[in-house]
Amino acid sequence: MKAILKASVVCIMFLFTACGRVTSDSTNVTTSTTTNENITSVSTNENVDANTTVITEKEDIKINNDNFPDYNFRTYVSDRLDKDKNGILDAKECEINSMMIIDQGIKDLKGIEFFENLDYLEITGNNISTLDLSKNEKLRSLVCSNNMIDTLILGKNESLNTLSCRGNKITQLDVKGISNLESLDCGFNALTEIDLSENRKLRVLACSDNKLNALNLDANTELTSIICSNNSIEKLDISKLTKLESLDCRNNKLTELDYSYNTELSTLKYEGNEMKLDRESDTDSLP
Numbered sequence: 001m002k003a004i005l006k007a008s009v010v011c012i013m014f015l016f017t018a019c020g021r022v023t024s025d026s027t028n029v030t031t032s033t034t035t036n037e038n039i040t041s042v043s044t045n046e047n048v049d050a051n052t053t054v055i056t057e058k059e060d061i062k063i064n065n066d067n068f069p070d071y072n073f074r075t076y077v078s079d080r081l082d083k084d085k086n087g088i089l090d091a092k093e094c095e096i097n098s099m100m101i102i103d104q105g106i107k108d109l110k111g112i113e114f115f116e117n118l119d120y121l122e123i124t125g126n127n128i129s130t131l132d133l134s135k136n137e138k139l140r141s142l143v144c145s146n147n148m149i150d151t152l153i154l155g156k157n158e159s160l161n162t163l164s165c166r167g168n169k170i171t172q173l174d175v176k177g178i179s180n181l182e183s184l185d186c187g188f189n190a191l192t193e194i195d196l197s198e199n200r201k202l203r204v205l206a207c208s209d210n211k212l213n214a215l216n217l218d219a220n221t222e223l224t225s226i227i228c229s230n231n232s233i234e235k236l237d238i239s240k241l242t243k244l245e246s247l248d249c250r251n252n253k254l255t256e257l258d259y260s261y262n263t264e265l266s267t268l269k270y271e272g273n274e275m276k277l278d279r280e281s282d283t284d285s286l287p
Contacts, residue, residue, distance in 0.1 A: 061089040061114050068111040072104050077111065089114065097138075101126070112136065123147070129169075133157070144168070145185075154178060165189070166206070175199055186210070187227070196220055207231070208248070217241060228252070229269070238262055249273070 061067055063082060068074035081093055097117050103125040112118075113135035121136070122143040129148045133139060134155030141162040144152070149168035154160065156177035163184050165173070170189040175181060176198045183204040186194070191210040196202060197219045204225045207215070212231040217223060223241050229250040236254055238244060239261045247265065249257070251272035259265055259277075270277065 060091075061094065063087050063089060067114070070106050070108040070110065072106045073101070073109060073111060076101055076104060076106075099123075182222075213253075224264075229272075 063074060063078050064087075065074070068077055077089070078087070081096065082089060083093055094114055095117050096115060097119040099115065099118060099120070100122045102122065106123065106126040106128060109123065109128055109131060112121075112133065116136065116138065118136050118139050120141045121133070121139060122141075123131075124143055124145045124147075126147050128144070130151040130153075131144060131147075131149050132151075132153040133142065134153050134157075137155065137157055138159055139157055140159050142154075142160065143162075143164045145164050146167040149165065149170055152165060152168075152170055152173065154163075154174065158177070158179055160178050161180055161182050163175070163178075163181060163186075166185050166187040166189070168189050170186065170191060173186055173189075173191060173194055175184065176195060179198060180201055181199045182201050184196075184199070184202060185204075185206040187206045187208040187210070189210050191207065191212060193212065193214065194207060196205070196217065200219055201222055202220045203222050205217075205220070205223060206225075206227040208227050208229040208231070210231055212228070212233055215228055215231075215233055215236060217226075217236075217238065218240055221240050222243060224243050225246045226238075226241075226244065227248045228236070229248050229252070231252050233249070233252040233254060236249060236252075236257060238247065238257075238259060242261060243264055244262045245264050246267040247259070247262075248267075248269040250269050254270070254273040255275050257270060257273075257275060257277060259268065268277075
C-alpha cells in the first residue's frame with residue numbers, strides 16, 4: 001500500500017513539472033527575452049489574454065522625399081547616418097545623440113523628429129525658416145544661429161540647457177517651461193519682448209540687437225553675465241542680481257541704473273544711454 005502511495009505522489013509531481021514547462025510551441029508564454037534592437041516598448045494588450053506579452057517595434061524610416069523633403073538634409077542623412085547604405089534608417093541608426101550640419105544650404109529640417117535621442121544639435125549657417133524641435137525632448141544644447149528662422153518651436157523641453165539662436169528673424173521666443181536653461185543667446189533678431197520668468201537657472205543672457213523696450217529679470221537671480229546692448233530698453237532693474245559680474249547695456253534709452261547691490265559686478269558698459277552713473281569711468285572695469 002505504501003509503495004502504491006509513493007508511486008502516486010511521484011506521478012503527480014511529474015505532471016506538475018511537465019505543466020510548468022514552456023516549450024517553443026506554447027501560445028501562453030508569460031515571459032520572454034529578446035535582443036531585437038528595434039523594440040521600443042513592451043506592454044500588455046487588454047484585448048488579448050492577460051498572460052500574453054505584446055511587443056511594439058519601432059518602424060524603420062525610409063530616407064525619401066516624404067520623410068526628409070529637403071534635398072540637402074536628406075543627402076546628409078543618407079551619407080552620414082545610413083551606415084549600411086540601404087536607404088533605410090533602422091532603430092540603431094536613429095539613436096545618434098549628436099548632429100552638426102553647418103553651411104549646407106538646408107531650408108527645411110523636417111525629419112529631425114525621428115532622432116529622439118539627440119542631445120546636441122548645431123545647424124549654423126543654413127537657410128531654415130521654421131524649426132520644430134518639440135519632439136526632440138532629450139536635446140540639451142541647440143545652436144541654430146545665422147539662419148532665416150522666424151518660427152522656433154521648442155516645446156516643453158526641460159532638458160535644454162544651452163540655446164543659441166542669434167542672427168535670425170525671430171519675433172517671438174517661447175522658452176517657458178524650459179526650466180533648466182542656463183545659457184541663452186538670442187541676439188540679432190526682431191524680439192520686442194521676452195518672458196524669462198520660468199528660467200530661474202539662467203546664468204548667461206545675450207539679447208542684444210533686438211527691439212526690446214523692457215527686460216524683466218526679477219526671476220533670474222543666478223545671472224552672472226548680461227548683454228542687452230542696442231535695444232530700446234528704458235528701465236533695467238538689476239537689484240536682485242547679486243551674482244552679476246558683467247553687464248553690457250550700451251545704446252539703449254536708460255536714464256538711470258542702480259548697481260549698488262551688485263557687489264560682484266566687475267565689468268560695466270553703459271555708453272550710449274541718457275544717464276550718468278555715480279561711478280564715472282571711461283574704462284570697462286569697476287573698482
